[in-house]
Amino acid sequence: MASVKLKKGRDKSLLRKHPWIFSGAIDSVKDIKQNGETVQIFSADRKFLGYGSYSEHSQITIRVLSYDVNDKIDLDFFNQRVKRAIELRKNFINTNTTNAYRIINAESDFLPGLIVDQYADFLVCQFLSVGAEFWKKEIVEILSTTIKPEGIFERSDVEVREKEGLRQVKGILWGKEPPDLVEVIENNNRFLVNIKHGHKTGFYLDQRDNRNLLSQFSNSKEVLNCFSYTGGFSVYALKGGAKKIINVDSSAEALALSEKNLSLNGFKSLDYENIQNDVFKYLRKLRDENKQLDVIILDPPKFAESASQIEKASRGYKDINLLAMKLLRKNGVLFTFSCSGHITQELFSKIIADAANDSGKEVNILRYLTQAIDHTIITNFPEGLYLKGIVCTVR
Ligand code: SAH
Numbered sequence: 001m002a003s004v005k006l007k008k009g010r011d012k013s014l015l016r017k018h019p020w021i022f023s024g025a026i027d028s029v030k031d032i033k034q035n036g037e038t039v040q041i042f043s044a045d046r047k048f049l050g051y052g053s054y055s056e057h058s059q060i061t062i063r064v065l066s067y068d069v070n071d072k073i074d075l076d077f078f079n080q081r082v083k084r085a086i087e088l089r090k091n092f093i094n095t096n097t098t099n100a101y102r103i104i105n106a107e108s109d110f111l112p113g114l115i116v117d118q119y120a121d122f123l124v125c126q127f128l129s130v131g132a133e134f135w136k137k138e139i140v141e142i143l144s145t146t147i148k149p150e151g152i153f154e155r156s157d158v159e160v161r162e163k164e165g166l167r168q169v170k171g172i173l174w175g176k177e178p179p180d181l182v183e184v185i186e187n188n189n190r191f192l193v194n195i196k197h198g199h200k201t202g203f204y205l206d207q208r209d210n211r212n213l214l215s216q217f218s219n220s221k222e223v224l225n226c227f228s229y230t231g232g233f234s235v236y237a238l239k240g241g242a243k244k245i246i247n248v249d250s251s252a253e254a255l256a257l258s259e260k261n262l263s264l265n266g267f268k269s270l271d272y273e274n275i276q277n278d279v280f281k282y283l284r285k286l287r288d289e290n291k292q293l294d295v296i297i298l299d300p301p302k303f304a305e306s307a308s309q310i311e312k313a314s315r316g317y318k319d320i321n322l323l324a325m326k327l328l329r330k331n332g333v334l335f336t337f338s339c340s341g342h343i344t345q346e347l348f349s350k351i352i353a354d355a356a357n358d359s360g361k362e363v364n365i366l367r368y369l370t371q372a373i374d375h376t377i378i379t380n381f382p383e384g385l386y387l388k389g390i391v392c393t394v395r
Contacts (some may be wrong), residue, residue, distance in 0.1 A: 001040055002054065004062060008044040014064065017380040019107050021052065021062035025260045029054070035165070036134030038065065038073045053131020054114065057165035063112035063131050078111070078273075082142050085109040092373050100184035100193065102205055102374040104146075108384040109376070113164075116143065119131035119193050121150040122178045124201035128156070130164045140173050151175035155201050170196070181260075187212055189235050190264045192257060193309040199229065206371040206387050207232055207299065210335065213367070213391070214297065215240030215353040217333050221294035224248070224286075224327070225319070226279045231258025233297045233335075235265050235274060242295075248282050280316075283323035296324040297335045313340055316357040317351045318358075325359035328394040336367070341386040348388045359394075367391040 006014075010025035027044060034057045041049045041064070048069050052062040065073055085104045091100050104116035105126065113129025123143055127133045140152055152174040161168050181192040185209055193202040211233050218240035225234045228247035237245055249255050255274045262272055274284060279300070286293075298320050303313035317338060324334055338348050345368070356363035369389030377384035 002037055003030045003040040003042060004028070004052075004054065005042045005046070006044060006049070011043040011047075012050055014041065016047045017064075017067060017299065019052075019064040019110075019112055019381060020060045021061055021064070023061045026061055032056075036130035044047065049157065053134060055130040055164055058130070058163055060129075063107070065131070066113065068301070071160075075142070078135060078138055079142050079146070081109065081111050082139075082146060083110070086146065086375070089374055096365055098186050098208070100186055100191070100205060100225075101208075102204060103370075105190065105375050105384070106382050108378045110378075114139065115201070116206060118147070118149070118186050119178075119195060119202060122182055122195060123147060123149045123152045124195050125152060125154050125173065126156050126158060126201065127166075128158065128160050129152070130157060130166060133164075133166055136173075139375070144174050149175065151178055153178055153195055155195070158229055171381075172278075176243070181257075183264075186232075187236075189239060191232070191261050192264065193230075201249070204299075205234060206230060206339075206375050207337075208372040208374075210337075210369050210389055211236040213369070214295075214335055217295055217335075217391075218242040221333075222246075223295040223297070224293045224324075225297045226283070226324075227299045227301065228258055228297075229254045229299075231261045233299070234258060235261055235267075237295070238262070238267050239265070239273055242271075246275060247272060247281055248275045248277055250276065250278055252276050272362075279320060283320060283327065286327055287323060292329045293327055293332065295333045295335070296328060298324055299335075299337045299339075302340045303338070304342040307342050310342050312323065313343060314347065314351055315342070317348070318355050321352055321355035322358050325355055325361050325363065325394050328361075329361045330334050330395055332394050333366075334363075334392050334394055335369075336392075337389040339374065339387050343388070345385075345388045349390065352390050352392070356392075356394075362395040363392050364395075365390055365392045 005027045007027045050064045050067040052064040071226045100119045113132035115126040117124045157168040157170040178195045195202040215236040218237040223237045223242045224246045228249045234245045303316045371387035
């Protein structure tokens with residue numbers, strides 16, 4: 001079997017069961033024939049540390065699959081891992097009221113580089129590393145036999161694949177092609193999801209629990225949903241009794257689908273307004289018109305794609321949060337998020353504090369939020385936490 005020896009002292013993170021080995025930690029490689037194949041990992045003094053997938057082109061050269069020398073990395077190994085992930089979610093996802101959720105969350109389910117989301121009768125997969133790609137056929141076989149969906153669709157059309165030397169791909173992997181819009185339920189709210197062309201795997205499943213919380217703050221309120229995408233937060237706000245919603249998004253397509261989703265849940269065009277605009281501009285426009293609101297949601301796309309963008313991203317977050325705080329009526333509520341992995345919870349809190357200071361308002365934090373419950377994080381992989389949110393009242 002192919003093997004890799006680490007440099008002296010570079011086994012520390014592995015002994016703490018962190019699943020990534022960077023190229024700089026590797027001393028030598030032996031007998032590797034195929035990119036993505038499984039290697040045995042040894043310390044400088046030849047102690048067995050684990051099995052992992054080898055990726056020739058990535059900075060993350062090895063993603064660890066197992067720390068147990070007795071494991072055999074084969075179809076049955078992946079079968080057990082998939083079963084474990086499904087079983088875990090049975091404890092906290094009520095499939096009678098929610099049939100769209102993440103089944104496999106990559107490293108955090110001990111299946112590095114593999115994302116699998118379920119949308120009613122369809123599964124959507126992302127193979128984000130060479131290692132995951134290497135086992136694609138087996139994984140599709142396991143998913144089709146254990147879950148028995150109508151179809152499995154691949155959405156590996158993401159840039160990170162290129163860091164692994166892989167092409168971006170999408171298409172049917174197994175079974176039926178999903179229709180253009182798949183209807184799902186989320187906490188008994190109905191949504192149409194565009195699996196084939198939507199963001200990520202189609203829907204922001206990671207905001208499910210936060211959307212639920214929003215409904216508790218919405219009764220009789222005028223709510224501004226910034227970066228509204230297909231109206232996830234808006235449906236929950238209206239279900240919570242909101243008086244009026246304003247959706248703002250730069251994408252006409254996303255707004256069109258949010259209209260469908262709002263009407264699917266029984267809401268009329270009088271209940272909401274759809275604005276196709278840049279949020280940075282629109283918030284300034286509202287400021288200039290002296291508009292005031294009760295609740296504002298800020299759920300922007302990732303502003304920091306890499307560590308070098310942290311500063312610029314921080315300015316962007318501060319800008320929209322400052323504007324939003326100024327637009328809120330007395331005791332208004334702000335739901336604000338950052339999904340940039342490079343912006344830590346600590347930094348995000350500091351940005352919010354800076355915005356609060358500059359707004360001249362008194363801001364009380366009510367909740368710190370994170371990604372939904374099915375987007376689990378293993379203790380040894382803090383990188384798994386990417387979504388940070390803060391709910392605050394503004395006076
Ligand atoms: N809150 C949503 C997800 C938001 S995703 C949900 O729960 O489903 C981010 C959205 O921001 C996308 O729909 C994208 O079209 C939009 N967007 C990106 N940059 C924007 C900008 N500068 N102004 C307005 N919308 C923007």
